[in-house]
Amino acid sequence: MNRSYYGYFFVAPFFIGFAVFGLAPILYTLYLSFMKWDGFSDPVFVGVANYTRLLHDSFFYQTIWNTLIIWVFSNTPQLITALLLALVLNEKFIRGKHFFRAVYFFPHIITPVTLGVIFALMFDWQTGSINKILLALGIVQDPVNWFNSAWWSRIIASGVIAWQYFGFNMIVFIAGLQSIPSEVYEAAEVDGATKTQTALHITLPLLRPVFLFVFITSVIGGLQLFDAPLILGDGPNNTGRTMVMYLYETAFKNFDYSYGAAVAYGIFIVVMFFTAITARASKLRE
């Protein structure tokens, strides 16, 4: 008796759930992006007006720029630290590997919102511990008003994100390192390669698929920064405002849902654009 059609029943809940809670909202957002809707009265069709406005919206361009800056400042130190730690923790002589891996991973499971509040408190210019330490060490004479500076607000936001994600990426790198067969290293040792040579010419090239995975996830995730930057605030002249913060503020704080819908699609296009560039760049290097 052929029961293969039962498979449809088993996979159906996914497709129903996706259609109702995933696809329908996405299409509805697209529909709203061609409307004028404030959440109370009926939506009115306005054609591409929201998109024309988006193309001329300097705030939107500013948020793209801010997001890219925060992304670069968080990803560079984060990936370098993650890779170095992974290489070190992959060495056989290191003791306490589980302890170190667990400690590094811990910030990753704390709610980003909580981390945002923690960093906001640490960098508070009057009561934060960072200023107290700098004053005690004599590095600064007066407390620094961190969130009053465009660059410091961005660097602090980047710092929170780097701090939260390096442990996760480190685990991914370690997993990649452990999937390299040990014969390769043995052959290198027989040929008399030094540690540095092995790392540069064998380990890093073989890690390429892992790099691709890490880069693409970091582009997709990094361009959707929201929780922690929202808590840290907009920064002076909105220099700390990310794209998704702008989406949230437009739609749910200013109740301009239809323009927010256009912003959502704008973000989608930006994210797709940078994901494509990343995927392309990693292919070109081959």
Place this chain on the structure above:
Amino acid sequence: MTKIITRSILYLFLIVVAATCLLPFYSMIITSTHTNSDIARKLLLIPGDQFLDNYERLKNTVNIWRGFANTLFITVTSTIINVYFAALAGYGFSKYRFRYRNFLFLFVLGTMMIPGQLGIIGFYKLMDSFDMLNTYWPLILPSIYNAFGIFLMRQFADSSVPTEIVESGRVDGYGELQIFNRIVLPIMSPALATLGIFAFIGKWNDFLTPLIVLFDNNLQTLPVMIASLKSQFTSDFGAQYVGIVIAVVPVLVFFSFMSKRIIDGVAAGAVKG
């Protein structure tokens, strides 16, 4: 000799990074036990005795334990739904040769590429028309579809659920769903646990959806309450610190028991993905 120096440098590097990870949490816990005037004036390194006073002021403004219970309820229900339906679909893709199976599976994987916020405004509007705003349904029901979970479960079912066992269940006269519930689910429990941990952490940290669909303070989740501390206690830093401690310490305890499982799960997911 050089070996010892290199190793010392490496250990020093590991320890410095570890300290960077833990010091902010240490500082939070310490600061939460001091008075507001001490927090404002001094660099605090050792515990004080004001924790309960700060806690009382926090409790009088924010119903933080209610938020904790709300988050726990939402997280546990959605984790169960998430894991059950992911296992169901993963097993379906693994053991039944239905038509368009490969195409449908690719479609499932494709849904992972969609960024999370794309549909959020439409989601809000749809939940409004379903009369589900200010309820937990919009937070729980979407857990039915989890593409990554299906991917993980299919891998596991392919490698660890023998088709003979399914056949023997049919010989014994079980229905297909009965076979799944009584025979397959127990076999899949290691994968269920791994996915369960991910689903739990993800849901526990969810912020944007509760922020927009819940209006009632008593229904609100812990992350949203934590986010509101800043605006509600503009100058009461002691209370803010206590709120953070309540949000972090249970996670710390949970993680110290589960760290190996969580980390191995991430590693397994990354290499397969």
